[in-house]
Amino acid sequence: MTEEKYPINIWVNEERYEKLKDAGLAHMCEEMLAGMKVIRVYANAAQRDKILKVFPTAKFDSATTKSIELLPRQVKDQIFDKVVEKKSVDILEEFLSAY
Amino acid sequence: MAEIGHGGKEIVERILDPKEAPAKVRGLKQVPVRSQIANEVIGIAYGFFCPLTGFMGLEDLDSVVKKMRLKDGTIWSIPILFDMSDQELSDYGIKAGDTICLTYHGNPMAIFEIFEIYSYDKQAICQSIFGTADSKHPGCARTYAYKDKFLGGNITLVTTPKINPPFDPYFIPPLEMRKRFREKGWQRIVAHQTRNVPHTGHEWLMKGAWLQAYGELPIEKPLVGVLVNAIIGEKRKGDYIDEAIILTQDELRKSGYFGDHNHMTSLTFWDMRYAGPKEAVFHAALRTNLGLTHHMYGRDHAGVGTYYGPYDAHHLLASVKDELNITPVYSMNWLYCPHCGEITSEGLCNHKSEWQKFSGTVIRSIVQDGVKPPRLIFRPEVFDLVMECAEKYGFGSPFVTDEYLAKRTPVFTIPPLAGL
Numbered sequence: 001m002t003e004e005k006y007p008i009n010i011w012v013n014e015e016r017y018e019k020l021k022d023a024g025l026a027h028m029c030e031e032m033l034a035g036m037k038v039i040r041v042y043a044n045a046a047q048r049d050k051i052l053k054v055f056p057t058a059k060f061d062s063a064t065t066k067s068i069e070l071l072p073r074q075v076k077d078q079i080f081d082k083v084v085e086k087k088s089v090d091i092l093e094e095f096l097s098a099y
Numbered sequence: 100m101a102e103i104g105h106g107g108k109e110i111v112e113r114i115l116d117p118k119e120a121p122a123k124v125r126g127l128k129q130v131p132v133r134s135q136i137a138n139e140v141i142g143i144a145y146g147f148f149c150p151l152t153g154f155m156g157l158e159d160l161d162s163v164v165k166k167m168r169l170k171d172g173t174i175w176s177i178p179i180l181f182d183m184s185d186q187e188l189s190d191y192g193i194k195a196g197d198t199i200c201l202t203y204h205g206n207p208m209a210i211f212e213i214f215e216i217y218s219y220d221k222q223a224i225c226q227s228i229f230g231t232a233d234s235k236h237p238g239c240a241r242t243y244a245y246k247d248k249f250l251g252g253n254i255t256l257v258t259t260p261k262i263n264p265p266f267d268p269y270f271i272p273p274l275e276m277r278k279r280f281r282e283k284g285w286q287r288i289v290a291h292q293t294r295n296v297p298h299t300g301h302e303w304l305m306k307g308a309w310l311q312a313y314g315e316l317p318i319e320k321p322l323v324g325v326l327v328n329a330i331i332g333e334k335r336k337g338d339y340i341d342e343a344i345i346l347t348q349d350e351l352r353k354s355g356y357f358g359d360h361n362h363m364t365s366l367t368f369w370d371m372r373y374a375g376p377k378e379a380v381f382h383a384a385l386r387t388n389l390g391l392t393h394h395m396y397g398r399d400h401a402g403v404g405t406y407y408g409p410y411d412a413h414h415l416l417a418s419v420k421d422e423l424n425i426t427p428v429y430s431m432n433w434l435y436c437p438h439c440g441e442i443t444s445e446g447l448c449n450h451k452s453e454w455q456k457f458s459g460t461v462i463r464s465i466v467q468d469g470v471k472p473p474r475l476i477f478r479p480e481v482f483d484l485v486m487e488c489a490e491k492y493g494f495g496s497p498f499v500t501d502e503y504l505a506k507r508t509p510v511f512t513i514p515p516l517a518g519l
Contacts, residue, residue, distance in 0.1 A: 009461070011468040033435050033455050034475040036465070057337050063399055063409070064432070064458035070337060073467055 005042040006060065007067045008051075008092075010080050012037035023084050041079055041089045043068060047096060054099045102277055105384040105424065106173035108150035110273050113143065113255045115210070120257040121518040124207045127200040128191055135241075137203040137513075138332055138368035139179055144209065144256035145272035147367055149388045154181035156251025157217040164219075164227040167380070167419075174422050176380035177372060178224060181211070184246040188216065193250075206258060206513045213252040221245060228377050231406055238372035238403075260511040265492075266331070269345050269366045270511075276326075276365065277390035283360075285324040287312045289393035289428055290386040292400070294330050294371065295459045296339045296347045296485055296497075298477050299442050302356055303433040307444065308395040309361060311428045321360040326391060331510055332370035334499045339463070341510060343488035343497050347481045354480040365389075368510070375400065375407035376415035380423075383416065387425045397430045432456065435476065442475060466497065 012020065012029055017037065020026045029037040043051060051068055052058050059070045071079075082091045104110040115123060132140070142148045150173060155163070158170040160178050169175045183193070193199060195216050201209045225232045225239040234240055262270040271279065280288055289312040291305050305325045313323045327348045331341050349364040351357050367385060372378055378401035386394050400412040416427045431446040435457065438450040448454070457476065465472050471482055489497040494506065 009464060011465045011470040013469045015469070031437075033457055034437075034440075034473040036470060036472060036476075059460055061458050061460045062405060064456050065461055067461065069460045069464040070467065071464075073469070076468055 003044055005044060006048045007040040007042050008071065008076075008079065009067055009069070010039045010041060010076055010083070012039060016080055019080075019084055023087070025084060025087060028083070028089065039080070039083060039089060041083065041092055043092055047092050050096055050099070054096075102146075102274055102390075103424075104146060104149035104273065104388040106150050106169075106171075107424070108173070110146035110149045110388060112145055112272070112274060113152060113253070114145075114259060115255055115257050117517065120207075121516055123210060124200050124257055124516060124519060127198060127210070128193065129200045129202050129207065130191055130193075130211075131202045131205075132208070134203075134333065135370045136181060136201070137208060138370060140201060140203075140209045140254055140256065141260060141368050141511075143179070143254045145274075147273060147385055147388055148179060149273070149384075151175075151179055153211070153253035154251055155179050155249070156215050157219065157249075159251070160219055160224075160249070164224055167377070174380065174419050175384065176377040177228060177374060180245060181250045181252075182245040183248050183250060185248060187246070188248060200257070201254075203513045204509075207516045207519065208256065208258055208260075208513045210255045210257055211250070211252055212255075213250050215251045216248055217251070218248055228372070228374050229406065230375070233406075236373065236403065236406060238374050241370070241372065258513050258516050261514050262511045263508050265342055265346055266366060266510050269329070269349070269364055271365045271389075273388045273390065279363070280324070280390050283324060283363075284320070284322065286316060286322045287314075287392045288324045288326050288390065289395055290382070290389070290391045290425075291325055291327045291395055292330065292382055292386075293327055293348060294338070294344065296343055296462075297351055297481060298457065298459065298462045298472075299475060300433040300457060301459075302351060302478070303442050303444070304395060304397060304430050305351075305357070305362075307430055307433070308393070308428045311430075312393040312426075323361065325357065325362050326386075326389070327362070327364040328386065328389065329364070329366045330369050330371055331366045332368060334504065336499050336501070336504070337463075338499045339485075339497060340488060340493045340499055340503055340507070342492040343485050346488060347484050350480050350484050351478065354478065356478060366510075371401065373401060373403035373406075375402040376412040379412035379416055380419065383423050383425050383427070387423065391425060393426045393428050395428045395430050398432060463498070 032038045102110045162170045198212045222232045229238045289308045316322045352362040398409045435455045436448045438453045485497045494502045
């Protein structure tokens, strides 16, 4: 059985988009909700639980989207920067190891 | 003409004539109350909680816990309780039969005629009302935080609250609300319960419920309205600030997504219990008293976490529908379908693999990330107003922060009682 994954939606504002373009990573954006750009970093169940514990403002939207939302802006920025640095969305293990 | 509210009981405002109030209050013991109790005093005195005339006594509480009814048999699902500790009772020298003056913000607010003082098993309350005794459930946590004695008795307001801007136009008590509905000529009014800034999913919930409520009525002139009834109570960090909620809900009307002919925004003071199905029944009573004929219920109404099934509220409402004077309108989720290029209902669209669902939480995340959502998802007027509220009321943030909690202007204040 495939392990269930829970996305963290990093919504791409102009500032983030510029960084992606500069790094040649604009293609990583998915289009969501009538034209918004998003990068999706996926957590497994254990990572999801750790995120919710470490960042108490975060919320798992269990009812509608099954995504991890409301992470503080600076945490999202750090995750985003890690994606740009590693040129990959598979960075959560490394990101969470600092916590 | 008598205004008949929940349970077929007449709605009577329990508010003293300002000329009589000082004499009635003079000499009474003054007991300060916290915001939850002040909210409930307003709910009782203005008839939002009809047929309650005060805080519950033992028989009513026991009946609500065991049968979801008041002792007279009227359906009632949430205990309305006034708590004090033994120490406080002793310090104030309060006993059954006393009349005391409740104060808020240091000023007399209401007279409380205490009929009885009793205790009750809080865990039994939790198990019955919330379906769990888990202290992590916010309603249970609130119940366990009650002090050990409950005081039952009647409430009469002696000072009417001053509703502070920008909330003042939205406090419309039941008798006034019913008058306004008559002036508008609305024959059916459907309630939209909210604690949120509206995205287009919410907008379409309202539009869908409006269509459902319209039914067979003639369409030559507007006969059906949506009443947004925002719950204003205790805030948690990360929630939208109250000012943003109430003003953006009304913005949907002002910006033409609705109009005066079919939309109104109002508020009720209430600290959410997150009791899911039981809170849904409470909302039915509350909105009946406000004069509504229909009530929208979506998925997991007033729920929290995973304590309730998505349609438990619908099932409980169905079990008592013959005793409610309001018709539930059940709403399916609205979502964005890129294939349709529009917001659509999961009951209509069949491009299931393409659906993009969104929620209030997701929209909050988008706003927090500094992104302006497209107009199909979040109306630009609403977005701009959220940002304006952040600057004007939220100390730079549209979400509740420690600074907001410490410095915000209260939604209402109790002014000094003239002549005391």
